Amino acid sequence: MMSLFRSHNFRSGWKMVSFYTVGCMSGSSLDGIDLCYAEFTGAIVTDKWQYRILKAITVSYDSDWKSKLRSAKELMGEDLIKLHLEYGHFIGKTVKDFVEQEGIKNLDCVASHGHTIFHQPNLGYTFQLGDGETSAYYLKQPFVCNFRNKDVALGGQGAPLVPNGEKFLFNDNEICINLGGIANIGVKDLQGYDICPCNYVSNKLAAIHDPKLEYDPNGEISETGIVIKEILDKLDALHFYEQPPPKSLDGEWIEAEVLPILDISQNSIPDLLMSYTEHVTNRLTEACKLARDSLHAENKLIPETVLKVLVTGGGAFNKHLIRLLEGKLQDQGFILEQVDEVTIAFKEALIFAFLGLRCLLNQTNVFHSVTGSKADSVSGSIHRPAHYVNSDSRIIRYLLEKNKDRQTSCT
Known part of the structure; x- marks a missing residue:
């Protein structure tokens, strides 16, 4: 298994770390799901990052899915919940197939924007289709989604989210x-x-x-x-x-x-x-x-x-x-x-891969200067894989090591 962080003399200097993430993006134009597998390398102390897109594809929606997504806002409660779960299965299967077909071995997490059905931040709500727990069933890595709700709760627009990643x-x-x-x-x-x-x-x-x-x-x-x-x-x-x-x-x-x-x-x-x-x-x-x-x-x-x-x-x-x-x-x-x-073609999916990574690393990923909320936030719902895997413990171990280094530097 790969190490979550790669660095010579990592603990003494907190130099450079590398992470591998898949980002998923479905936009209002309904062309399909963009999938982007990328490596992010950064200096944690300075919060400076670089990226490298390793693989990227678009999985087009068939006519059935286009029809379902177009009409989703008209659904009653129970039917919308069913579609929320169905789309969660669809995302999970789509990512699983992408990982297997592309032979991706090094992967630390997956992040998805979901598909926006309702967005009324001035009324206090937003809803992106795709149940995270359902998608996580298909994966061996943590799955992050639901990036907007916390910011809306903080009085923000919950959008656009892309500028929050562009700044890095x-x-x-x-x-x-x-x-x-x-x-x-x-x-x-x-x-x-x-x-x-x-x-x-x-x-x-x-x-x-x-x-x-x-x-x-x-x-x-x-x-x-x-x-x-x-x-x-x-x-x-x-x-x-x-x-x-x-x-x-x-x-x-x-x-x-x-x-x-x-x-x-x-x-x-x-x-x-x-x-x-x-x-x-x-x-x-x-x-x-x-x-x-x-x-x-x-x-x-x-x-x-x-x-x-x-x-x-x-x-x-x-x-x-x-x-x-x-x-x-x-x-x-x-x-x-x-x-x-x-x-x-894939910048949005790339950025959601990065925002999901920042969520798992407990780093701010939505900024009030962009959304108008009361405060910056670490946004996103984290869903663990169906079975215990090392990727989960690697992230926990990374955060523990990071915290230990901070405590050492303060003494």
Whole structure:
């Protein structure tokens, strides 16, 4: 069995430690479950970390699962509980198959975001599908999920969570944008928040245009359309955009506030897609400008610094959207940073792997500066494997050794 921590002279200097984790992410765009197996190497005392993605795949949802997830919010109590358990089985089996098929031997824990069904932090609740105890049945390592509820209980938004990991794994970037079902931004050492709906809307429009499509490939449909100014103005006037961060979005709000504006009975899908792409790139550009202002206000930037904007997530593969965004960012003095396709596609799953690891190590993984809660927290529900295994004791042993070293240094 591998050691949970690897370091020469570990106890005397607490130099570098390494951990191996699988992260799971299911987003509102319903493209599937992203699985990312990564190594995290860090210096515990300074809390500086690096990552290495070792294997990553997307397990697509079949039509049955897409239907179940789309309609989950309409279920009554008992049926929702049944689906919660069924999805827990699905995640557990999916991770187990991934580990076995990829020949993964070194693994310390698994972490899953789950699939968001309800997210109403202002009303005090959020719910991610996928029962943790059920998923843990299939695994030989601790399983961590349910990352949002504690932060909501502390008065926070419980989202977005990705910026909480970006501050460690992507700390060379002042601004990170993720283009998932919902686009969000992380501003280095300051804040993070949801910007606007993204793939959630464009995927729906593409599927209406052609039922065989799950998304607009490279923005090819959008590129043939024109901007409908009346629709663009209505989108830009949505009250959410006037609210200051912290703030977050969910599918219910999108269905109620955004989709009715995109009237398919009066407008062509290409024109609606083009109008929405224009809206998204405008909102992203405005968010970057506000981020730069915040960084300057906090004296975190040297004057005249040209900021690089790291863009990841499924929407980053939409070449038409990225061309529009790059042009608008350049006009405002930003540079769009290019990264490898694996990082673009699997950054969210990577970060949940890291947030789960921090939970097990009893390190803060959700920050009030991002979510607006009353306090930082160590968030996530820990579910042990069905049978006692060494991975559990390794984590306990690591924490005991860490605590012992602290006591020694204080005497």
